[in-house]
Amino acid sequence: AQTVTQSQPEMSVQEAETVTLSCTYDTSESDYYLFWYKQPPSRQMILVIRQEAYKQQNATENRFSVNFQKAAKSFSLKISDSQLGDAAMYFCAHLNRDDKIIFGKGTRLHILP
């Protein structure tokens, strides 16, 4: 069965500093998609970044970047220059061949002013 594991229930980072959220996953598929979603207090799910497994290059979106290690099945999210608005729940997710998204349990990120 496909699983997504986020081992950090909560993390804190000082404003303007860099933080890395960890994620590992398990799949037997060779081609798939991975995502990081942000869920602020409004509870609207917001796509932060997407990685296609067949691409070796790590995805980057402004201050957000990933470290995708396919062999290790690791997909961490790095947030640079953390801002107060980054405070939220972050979910790592895997899209399988049935178009179903499997979510990790989430990491709550606190930004310290």
Added chain:
Amino acid sequence: GAVVSQHPSRVICKSGTSVKIECRSLDFQATTMFWYRQFPKQSLMLMATSNEGSKATYEQGVEKDKFLINHASLTLSTLTVTSAHPEDSSFYICSAAQVYEQYFGPGTRLTVT
């Protein structure tokens, strides 16, 4: 970007009654939509996959007679919680699939008294 709406955003109903939640893709057509349930401080749990023009497929443990799903058009899926009980109180989120990505609605908070 693609926009998905949900209606209502919050609803309170009495135990034993039924309540319908609508999910609409506003600017694209979605042959597949998904329904999730999220308990407080937990991750999203996939309930069912809604396919336009065919029966929904339910995840293991989800009662199809209790959670009726209808995907009548390419832009509308509905979830009806029948004979609601207090334990059905939760946050329900829908998403619409478009090319290896899912766009999420803002969610519906259901409270059953």
